Amino acid sequence: MSFAQKEFGWNEGAVRKGQHELRTGIECLDAVNQRGRKKAEEKLPKLLSDIKEIVDSESQIDATFRTNQLYTRLSAEEVRKQLVIQKGYREEALPTAKTIGLKLNQLGYQLRTVLKSKPEKKFPKQTLSLKD
Numbered sequence: 001m002s003f004a005q006k007e008f009g010w011n012e013g014a015v016r017k018g019q020h021e022l023r024t025g026i027e028c029l030d031a032v033n034q035r036g037r038k039k040a041e042e043k044l045p046k047l048l049s050d051i052k053e054i055v056d057s058e059s060q061i062d063a064t065f066r067t068n069q070l071y072t073r074l075s076a077e078e079v080r081k082q083l084v085i086q087k088g089y090r091e092e093a094l095p096t097a098k099t100i101g102l103k104l105n106q107l108g109y110q111l112r113t114v115l116k117s118k119p120e121k122k123f124p125k126q127t128l129s130l131k132d
Helices: 004-006 014-025 047-056 076-087 097-108
Strands: 059-061 071-073 109-111
Touching: 004 014, 014 076, 047 076, 076 097, 097 109
Parallel strands: 071 109
Antiparallel strands: 059 071
């Protein structure tokens, strides 16, 4: 174990990289930004515009006009199905419904559940009372 490892708590790989940089005079970059999974829109460049086309026909603006949010009645799962049916995407190539839901939020859409018709409240019948 080297002095730098003991003193600074560096691992052996970091020390070896530093020695190499000193010896060659070239700074080694890690390319951390190139690691990990690519975004869905990088793999499928037209995905966001296709989602927008499908959802625009089923969306509405906030009824109170307090926000610029758009509400859609389509679920993320339904948008995924429509991408396969209307736009010809392959099922395996598409991201999950959860990812599509995140993309909908990024595009400014809020998912809103469809309100089903509510049954009328039953009020007791008022009877006329005869007062003497």
